[in-house]
Amino acid sequence: MSNITHKIPLDTLNTFQVSATAKHFIQIESVEQLLQDYKEIKQYPNRMVLGGGSNCLFVDSFDGLIIYPQLKGxxxxxxxxxxxxxxxxxxxxxxxxxxxxxxxxxxxxxxxxxxxxxxxxxxxxxxxxxxxxxxxxxxxxxxxxxxxxxxxxxxxxxxxxxxxxxxxxxxxxxxxxxxxxxxxxxxxxxxxxxxxxxxxxxxxxxxxxxxxxxxxxxxxxxxKLPDPEQLPNAGSFFKNPVVSNQQYKQLLNGFPEIVAYPLEDRRFKLAAGWLIERAGLKGKTFGKVGVHKNQALVLVNYSDNDGKNILRLAETVIKKVFELFAITLEPEVRIFQDSMQ
Ligand SMILES: Cc1cc2nc3c(=O)[nH]c(=O)nc-3n(C[C@H](O)[C@H](O)[C@H](O)COP(=O)(O)OP(=O)(O)OC[C@H]3O[C@@H](n4cnc5c(N)ncnc54)[C@H](O)[C@@H]3O)c2cc1C
Structure with missing residues (x-):
């Protein structure tokens, strides 16, 4: 008998607490089970491994197989x-x-x-x-x-x-x-x-x-950080961007107070939270989602079931930061956009 189940809700399995469904789902209790179920799992080309769901955004339901390990010890x-x-x-x-x-x-x-x-x-x-x-x-x-x-x-x-x-x-x-x-x-x-x-x-x-x-x-x-149980979020939504020495100096001309950390290879890591705050977005709400009031790097979900609205907010943040600094922020959170058929 197959261990794969179908149409499993993911609402409590992601810390953004958005509504999504896994078309197919398998819980893995042991390495032996992996060896046994591997051939069946391989039949699903669209698959992902889900841990605590604290670094994931489900924009749509997941149109594939979610592999959910429960390995302890x-x-x-x-x-x-x-x-x-x-x-x-x-x-x-x-x-x-x-x-x-x-x-x-x-x-x-x-x-x-x-x-x-x-x-x-x-x-x-x-x-x-x-x-x-x-x-x-x-x-x-x-x-x-x-x-x-x-x-x-x-x-x-x-x-x-x-x-x-x-x-x-x-x-x-x-x-x-x-x-x-x-x-x-x-x-x-x-x-x-x-x-x-x-x-x-x-x-x-x-x-x-x-x-x-x-x-x-x-x-x-x-x-500094909202507790996902109280205010759903996935921690830092974006990575801190790394820029060349030359680009950093150009930025310093326009923004002398820019927050940056020198790296060993002479490049600079910029504080993405500072860029977002300077773009005027810290603490802003957009419908039922928003940028956190204490930490601009964190996008929060006040009461939205729809991951699309968090994605839209992320796109707005990327656009505003780009307009001001000509820097493209990259998400740190893994974004899953497969639409369920
Ligand atoms: C409030 C808050 C604060 C945070 N602070 C930090 C921080 O300070 N530093 C930091 O680095 N991160 C931070 N994060 C992000 C997150 O906690 C980490 O990325 C964490 O490691 C994700 O663990 P998870 O089990 O929830 O992974 P998931 O969100 O379930 O998965 C994340 C990615 O890892 C993959 N994955 C998960 N488990 C496995 C596995 N067993 N095998 C293969 N792939 C797997 C998934 O496919 C996915 O691509 C924060 C998140 C929140 C909500």
Whole structure:
């Protein structure tokens, strides 16, 4: 008997809380089931893997197969006096995993507290926050490759990590399903407080603990970012654009207060939130959707069931920012636009 079901509502499976339906849907409980169901899954060329739905916008219903892994478990695979390596199943909740590490004095992930979603999605866009990116801890990512039906293990280099990017994200949608992520954590704390608000808070503190960093990150995030349970959203909707040195200097002439961070290759990363705010959109509402009042990078859904209105708002933001700065913002959120037949 097939494990594939049909016409499954996705309303509670995406943090924008828009209405959408998956034409076909399969829940994956184990790697063994993947091996068993792989041939049937492959018959659906239009497919995607769904984790916690915190980085997705369903514009229409999904006219294909949604693969919904429910793989759980955390295992120690290597331990030395200095380090521990853990192999974590894809459907573990990311924030709970960060807490699990903190409770056991495995350090490194404290800056990545309160990022919604699953462990399996963390390498997909190389999640990052407060001066830390997950790629610094990942040793390997186990994937099921639907193009070959094989289980593969990508090492850190093979993941091709970049800013909110990886080879898994660049591959055709639904090619790889991350089943497990292995990470090395340190038993000694090396606090990362380079991010301005952390620096300001901890500047006079010589004995910072991981719990203090975790608590401060949680506090800062709760102040700035809307809780998707209260006000549906998908975090930063756009990536921070990267511009050449020359383009940055031209922008500085017109906008001396522009917020930018120098990169190692002499380019500059611009704060997209600042660009959106300067374009006059911060806190603006458009019908039942809007740009968040505290963080212009976040688009929020006040009470709209229709993902098209969020897409329209995103297009308006892109247009206004382009008109002012000649910069095209790129979405960080994965947008699914397949119309159901
Ligand atoms: C309030 C809020 C704050 C946020 N803050 C941050 C932040 O600070 N930094 C940051 O980087 N992100 C942030 N995000 C974005 C989001 O939390 C991350 O991208 C997260 O990793 C998404 O996890 P998910 O399980 O919800 O993935 P989903 O939204 O379900 O999927 C995201 C993408 O990953 C793919 N995917 C998911 N699981 C798998 C898997 N097992 N195998 C293969 N592909 C998979 C999906 O196909 C999709 O393309 C925020 C989101 C919200 C709502």
């Amino acid at each position: 955390i295992k120690v695979i290597k331990e030395t006096p200095e380090h521990i390596e853990l192999r974590v199943a894809a459907s573990e909740n990311w924030h709970q995993f960060v807490q699990y590490c903190l409770n056991r004095d495995y350090f490194g992930l404290e800056n990545l507290a309160l990022i919604p979603g699953t462990v399996g999605a963390a390498p997909v866009q190389n999640i990052g926050a407060y001066g830390v990116e997950v790629e610094s801890f990942i040793t390997t990512v186990d994937c099921f490759d639907f193009s070959t039906g094989e289980q593969i293990v990508l090492n850190n280099e093979e993941c091709g990590f970049g800013y909110r990017d990886s080879i898994i994200k660049r591959a055709a949608q639904g090619r790889y399903l991350v089943t497990h992520v292995s990470l090395v954590l340190s038993k000694k704390l090396f606090p990362v407080i380079s991010y301005a608000p952390l620096k300001a808070h901890f500047s006079n503190n010589k004995n910072i603990s991981a719990t203090q960093i975790f608590d401060k990150v949680v506090e800062l995030r709760q102040q």
